[in-house]
Amino acid sequence: MLGAGDSMNISTGITAGGSKFIQEHGIKGKSTQDYVDHLMKQAKDKGIPINKANVETYARRGGEIIDWLEQLGVPFGRFQEDKYFHITKDGSAPGPHIMKALKAEVEKQGIPYRLNSKVTEILSDHGKAIGVEVSTPEGKYKVLSKAVIVATGGFSASPELLKRYAPDWIGRPTTGASSLTGDGIRMAQAIGADTASMEQIKVNYLCHPLTKKDGVSLTAITPYTVLVNHDGKRFVDENHPSINYKSKAMMKQPKHEAYAVVDQKAMDNLKLMRNYADAGYFVKADTIPGLAKKLDVNQKAFIETMDAYIKDCKEGLKNDKAFGRKIQYPMLNPPYYAALVTPSMQSTYGGIKTNTKAEALDTKGHVIPGLYAAGAASGHEAYANEVGFAAIIGLTYGRIAGEKAAAYVK
Template sequence: MATKFQPTPISQLQDQYDVVIVGSGATGLTAAIQAHELGMTVAVLEKEDKLGGNTNRASSGMNAAETNIQLKHGIIDNVADFYHETYQDGGRLNDKDMLGYFVYHTAPAIDWLADHDIHLDDITVTGGMSQKRTHRPASMAPIGGFLIQHLLAVVQQEQIAVFQPVRVTHLQMKNGRISGVKVTINGVDRHINAGAVILATGGFGASQEILKKYRPDLANYKTTNQPGATGDGLKLAEEVGAELMQMNLVQVHPTVQQDQPHVYLIGEAVRGEGAILVNAHGERFVNELNTRKIVSNAITALPEHSAYLIFDQGIRDRVKAIDFYDQVGLVKKAATLTQLADKLGIDPDHLVETVQKWNKSVASHHDAQFGRTTGMDRPIEQPQFGAIHIAPAVHYTMGGIHITPKTQVLDGNGNIIKGLFAAGEVAGGLHGNNRVGGNSIAETVVFGRQAGQQVTLYLRQSR
């Protein structure tokens, strides 16, 4: 498990591998396992002191359609609906070929995880989806840490080499194809030869420099990203001629607690299990499970540019992450809604009236105010009541390296850069102008597996 996982000693770093994978998030670890199981020698290189990257911060779940898990929960879904809803939610700017590959390989990705004893047996819903597609552990634990912990257990069992801290500074090319990487280890440069390289370095949500270049309007926003999400893979790829695409498409997450020095993303599952958003007057102002873009804009448009998530014990029982939010001091609690309103400085009558109106909407399954149709399985009526103060923050970068659905990296002329693959948030195109909650974890597994398979095919053909 993650707490016991020991990276491979640097002394064992070899000069030659079939595949070097840059980044140890879910994309990199999935690609490593897949390539290793197909007979490749693999090394995962991580620059940070902690393994797992931004995946560690994911909380809601992994989207997939037409799974056996859904059927066990009585959900009859359709992959075509998943495609069309994701395409619509992405402003119809998604790469259609990538999106098609993605949606049709989410159910096999759930099965692949289960084959590795990683079980996501519970389901919830996220914004922009019409069905419960968001798979998560039966314990309802946050998906990110759970996934990294269990992927590392597989990595350890299969004795796949993972090295840290190792910073990749350049990609090497020979005879028109990628031939390895240049790295820095404790201030010492070293060259590692490889038949192919997979970039799984994540996005640039923690890079003020890149945000200022492409989205200066977001430069002063706080971020949910871990400090290492600085766009390293983009720079490495650009150096060898790769094309970047849709770099101005940056997602702002609507529900982020920012009152403390540490920023905490409040997962979409809180709303998916029934929480509502209210303004400073204690009134709802948006369909809480609309797309992240729409909900974020609605919060930003409020005079105070922030809002409160309101929930009860019944919702808390369905989202174990709330226990963590409470432990770190993010949750205001009270035995009654009136007492909660007093703690928040909100008009008690307004808040009570808002929740009563919402509970009637849940009972009739008709939200006359804002047309919400999901996350309406339970009313807000069970003490204790809770609230978390939230505001939007930079969360996800939809743009990135231009790749094919086979994860091959393309140059500015649309030609494949031989031996270079990219997957996960470092790659652009899949999400359009708005990523749906639960699709990023699905992307890490679907395209991590694809990268592991395609790099194996490439190396077999090269021999």
């Protein structure tokens, strides 16, 4: 199917400054330049060695991509200012809306695509990319072309690549797509491409495990939730800006797990979470003692922990007393809900080394003629999830790769 990768999984929001949505809603201080500055500051504060040119290039065009998605029918209706997230009106996951809109556009423009077709090799001639070999249930064939854009996603489902680049996280469940085995990265390497920032990964501590191997991401509840371990204690600032930091903190808790507790407000605001509650992923109770009884926790400690946090909310504190966590949505609206969560492999953000034109580079830094890469298959040294978020990088460099490849072909 179209959308058999992580783009269908995009669950929270799409980041950008300067979109028409921002302008039309009179949201101040969120221009394109503000977004560029925000990303540069994040990188500086965290000491992350981003490629500034690559980051600035996508950040300058993010607003235009949001406008385009809206025009194609993606129902953005809210904006989360601290993260520059464009969120859907009803809080449903943006991914399926985006895939539906893009599929309709592909059909409208009559752009041919082939399903059940696995690319197994990028063909090259004298260092230029000249097509691909495709494997189908009916057999193999070649497609000759003047340019190739690799958009095969990351490698979160490749045990070999994870063993090499993320060994600490082997054996965790995954919230990502099973199709993401790093094929495009390996195929590009086979014709000389370099890779960049392969160690950039996201481990999602807000994974509700469904089996030992996979689960669903509850990331959208980040601004609403507090995390309580089996001992009934909180252990981290739930609003800490680093997702991997919070994942590491959770790995130190009993069974590497915790309960993500939210109130009715999160359910009212997020359709995705209402769907997950209907699916049985949350336990619900009218009171905190009632919730404690339904969870595998030290009940006394759990009640004390939650009472202390709710007291801070009732007092209208901006940050809670125990961890200094920013209280964006005070927990004041029973009933309460809790979902078991554990760190999972979510996505990878390193890949084929590319420049601001989405051109693939070889190990000497030279452009490989005809080869372009975008999305999670590419490595822009943009450090998504520590500096900005991934989907807009993929969407923007996808557009840039298309533009540049089209110009190259002419």
